[in-house]
Amino acid sequence: MQLAHDEQTGLVTRTQIAERAGVRRPAVSNWARRHKDFPTPVRSGDTELFHEAEITRWLMNRTIPQSQLLDGEQAGTTYADRFRRTSGDRPSAEPKAVGSGAQRIGTEDKKAVDQLMGRLADRVRGPAAMADFVNLCLIVMYVRHAEPEQWRRIEDAMSAGQGARDVQSLLRSLGDMAQDTLRRNGDRTDMRSSLLQLEPRSWDDLTTAVRTAAGTGVGAFQLVWESFSAREGLQSSEFCSPVGLASLSAALVLTPGQKATVLDPYTRGGEMLAAAYRHIGGARGTVYGETLDSRLQAVASLYLLHLGVRPKLTSTRSDRWPPNREHGADVVLTNPPFNMSDAPGPGRRTGNWPYGPPPQGNDNFAWVQYVLGALVLDGRAVVVMPVKAGNSVNVAEREIRRALVRSGAVECVITLPSHLFSATPVPVSLWLLRRVEHPVREDVLFVDAQELGTKVRRRRVLRDADRDAITAVVRPWLDGEQCPDGEEYAAHAADRGLSAVVVARAVIADEECSLRPADYLGGGNYGAAPVAAQLREAGEEAAGHTDMLRLLEQRWVETGDGYRTGSGSGGWNEAVLKDLCEIRPGPSYTRLPAEARTADAGIPLVFPQDLVGGKIAEEPKNRVPWQTAERFKKFELLPNDIVCVRTGAQQQPALVSGPQAGWLLSSNVMRLRVCPNAEIDPLYLHAYLGLRYAREWMSHRAAATAAPSLSSAALGHLPVRFPPIGQQRRSVVLLGELGRRADAYASYVSALGRLRAELAEHLLHGSVEPL
Numbered sequence: 001m002q003l004a005h006d007e008q009t010g011l012v013t014r015t016q017i018a019e020r021a022g023v024r025r026p027a028v029s030n031w032a033r034r035h036k037d038f039p040t041p042v043r044s045g046d047t048e049l050f051h052e053a054e055i056t057r058w059l060m061n062r063t064i065p066q067s068q069l070l071d072g073e074q075a076g077t078t079y080a081d082r083f084r085r086t087s088g089d090r091p092s093a094e095p096k097a098v099g100s101g102a103q104r105i106g107t108e109d110k111k112a113v114d115q116l117m118g119r120l121a122d123r124v125r126g127p128a129a130m131a132d133f134v135n136l137c138l139i140v141m142y143v144r145h146a147e148p149e150q151w152r153r154i155e156d157a158m159s160a161g162q163g164a165r166d167v168q169s170l171l172r173s174l175g176d177m178a179q180d181t182l183r184r185n186g187d188r189t190d191m192r193s194s195l196l197q198l199e200p201r202s203w204d205d206l207t208t209a210v211r212t213a214a215g216t217g218v219g220a221f222q223l224v225w226e227s228f229s230a231r232e233g234l235q236s237s238e239f240c241s242p243v244g245l246a247s248l249s250a251a252l253v254l255t256p257g258q259k260a261t262v263l264d265p266y267t268r269g270g271e272m273l274a275a276a277y278r279h280i281g282g283a284r285g286t287v288y289g290e291t292l293d294s295r296l297q298a299v300a301s302l303y304l305l306h307l308g309v310r311p312k313l314t315s316t317r318s319d320r321w322p323p324n325r326e327h328g329a330d331v332v333l334t335n336p337p338f339n340m341s342d343a344p345g346p347g348r349r350t351g352n353w354p355y356g357p358p359p360q361g362n363d364n365f366a367w368v369q370y371v372l373g374a375l376v377l378d379g380r381a382v383v384v385m386p387v388k389a390g391n392s393v394n395v396a397e398r399e400i401r402r403a404l405v406r407s408g409a410v411e412c413v414i415t416l417p418s419h420l421f422s423a424t425p426v427p428v429s430l431w432l433l434r435r436v437e438h439p440v441r442e443d444v445l446f447v448d449a450q451e452l453g454t455k456v457r458r459r460r461v462l463r464d465a466d467r468d469a470i471t472a473v474v475r476p477w478l479d480g481e482q483c484p485d486g487e488e489y490a491a492h493a494a495d496r497g498l499s500a501v502v503v504a505r506a507v508i509a510d511e512e513c514s515l516r517p518a519d520y521l522g523g524g525n526y527g528a529a530p531v532a533a534q535l536r537e538a539g540e541e542a543a544g545h546t547d548m549l550r551l552l553e554q555r556w557v558e559t560g561d562g563y564r565t566g567s568g569s570g571g572w573n574e575a576v577l578k579d580l581c582e583i584r585p586g587p588s589y590t591r592l593p594a595e596a597r598t599a600d601a602g603i604p605l606v607f608p609q610d611l612v613g614g615k616i617a618e619e620p621k622n623r624v625p626w627q628t629a630e631r632f633k634k635f636e637l638l639p640n641d642i643v644c645v646r647t648g649a650q651q652q653p654a655l656v657s658g659p660q661a662g663w664l665l666s667s668n669v670m671r672l673r674v675c676p677n678a679e680i681d682p683l684y685l686h687a688y689l690g691l692r693y694a695r696e697w698m699s700h701r702a703a704a705t706a707a708p709s710l711s712s713a714a715l716g717h718l719p720v721r722f723p724p725i726g727q728q729r730r731s732v733v734l735l736g737e738l739g740r741r742a743d744a745y746a747s748y749v750s751a752l753g754r755l756r757a758e759l760a761e762h763l764l765h766g767s768v769e770p771l
Helices: 014-021 025-034 052-059 079-085 107-116 119-125 130-146 148-160 164-184 191-195 203-214 220-232 243-253 271-280 294-307 346-350 364-373 395-407 464-478 486-494 532-558 626-630 682-689 692-700 725-763
Strands: 042-044 047-051 261-264 286-290 329-334 375-386 410-415 428-434 443-448 454-456 459-461 499-504 573-576 581-585 603-606 642-645 669-674 719-722
Touching: 014 025, 014 079, 014 107, 047 052, 052 079, 107 119, 107 203, 107 220, 119 130, 119 203, 130 148, 130 164, 130 191, 130 203, 130 220, 130 294, 148 164, 148 203, 164 191, 164 203, 164 294, 220 294, 243 271, 243 329, 243 375, 243 428, 243 464, 261 271, 271 286, 271 294, 271 329, 329 364, 364 375, 364 395, 364 428, 410 464, 443 464, 486 499, 532 725, 642 682, 669 682, 682 692, 682 719, 682 725
Parallel strands: 261 286, 261 329, 329 375, 410 443
Antiparallel strands: 042 047, 375 428, 410 428, 443 499, 454 459, 573 719, 581 669, 642 669
16 A cells, blocks of 8 residues: 555554554454455564554544443544554654553564564674664664654655665664754764664665664563673673662662652663652652763663653763762662772772772772762662672771661662573672661661562563562661561561561671671571572472473384394495585685684684584674675575584584574685585485594594694595485484483483582571471
């Protein structure tokens, strides 16, 4: 269907159609299935997108049933009326909230983000940093939903584009849009330069990325940033704060409807400020942040704009620790970098350290003191700290802890589960601090919440129920309500899956002055009780492997032993390798020298060290820029190619899998590609080349130079024996089945080892007993 020039040209997903039309998601699928005139989707990877104008016209003929009309809707209202009303087309001088609540992420959004952050990201960014591609995604996501007039201009540019020659023009348009959006909202970040760093391989790659980002729901913004943290293995100073952690921090010290000024002095991607804004309801509160990284400032600005908050962020602080900082925050929520120092300059020597000068090289306790200095009198803070900061043996840190405890600045410490962050497994605690002139209470609350959280892949995620359990124990303590005595308080916490204890400040300020909850919740000299959740996880993991082994063994029995005594070599063939496949050595070193490589972006290069156990490692360390790779097309790999060592110690040849298609040979390896008319299966040949005989044959014929070198001409004379094609494939299936069983048993042994270690902790602590 052709769109009129002045009609909307935005794209929406099925989920967005359902939300804006006020129906359930299955209703949209039913419309598409039952009505032949329902608009045809535009595919972007696995995601189906629809033109808004086409959806609007189709819905004009669908009157909303009387029983389903909303307040204010008259009889005869169509779904198109409702769809238009929620389109967000009216421009506003104020930033517009793109979503509300927790911004739940649907399956379609997850698929779209997986596509964006996978190989498509590499094809679009070229040699640019991954952060530049993330900026592209985030600005598109925001403007698409909140500034439709700007977005129409981008849609027009994509519709009028003629291909590769318009790539830079579209990037400039996107950069101008990003710059205009941020500047109008008080952020001076130069995002235009960031987007112009991108070097897409093609026009289609760029427009696919833009349309895919535009087609996501409002909750996908955070998912992109978390995926970036996980993919890039960011440092502690860079990765984002998990949503559950930020939500918990806000709930501990803020009340809905409270009028408060909230500061995050290390804003990251804006997660803490966003959580604060959501929790207090926004209208009565003021949130502002500080950052030393303009890249992160742009991300935080866009995240807050998503919520309808005009960013109040600054990255102009010249001194990390200004000695005479103006106090003005009612609440500070922050997740500073762990166990590191990236500002060792004069500020460290001249800073204001009322609790003691922090050690050089670790800013943990510099941040704690800076946070307390940013608060008004009686203001409260929640600071994310590494667990080991609570009982570190560094003398300076121990004395700072002692001063904090004696002054009454520490109210509560909460240990959280490990693996909360996508980029690091480091376990963390929340330190709840208060700026006081004199101690208000004589004790500190310690809470162990390590058993909370839900395991999601390699991470643990704090859900709403976990947040509510922790706040139910901690808020009464902070609010000064009547609390039960020690034993009753412990029982009150245990009912919610927590361990808690109240410890006098005088007891804490002993020789070690520990602020680690486990040191007060353990069993005397035997230390802290082992974590029951870890024992359960180890048991479940071992049970899962047991079930898998049972299935594999049952299948093996059902198909018989899988082999029998052979009938001889009748019907077998023998040929030399060069008659069965094309042998292609990698490009010479002079054509692809070390200086042409990069570790950041581009096409992966395969080296001998990447051949591991008959496979190619998932993350080769060497790459070449896209432009360079274009000149080496004949050295590309395809699925079922075989890679052998050319120069260096012989390794087991590796079989190329689907995700490795398009990777390149280095100078040190060779590619074997079975000829179309050869009567040999590539998987059979790969298994044959892994035989001890074949590997010794290759090793013996490698020239004894400074590094062993096997020429393609020599390799071509390797004799290969093979049966008819059907027997080859049955042999490959049998070997594959045995390989899967071996891998399953290895995983089972590893799981049993973990279960034994966890069980030993419990058996020898007394928390479980043998039957």
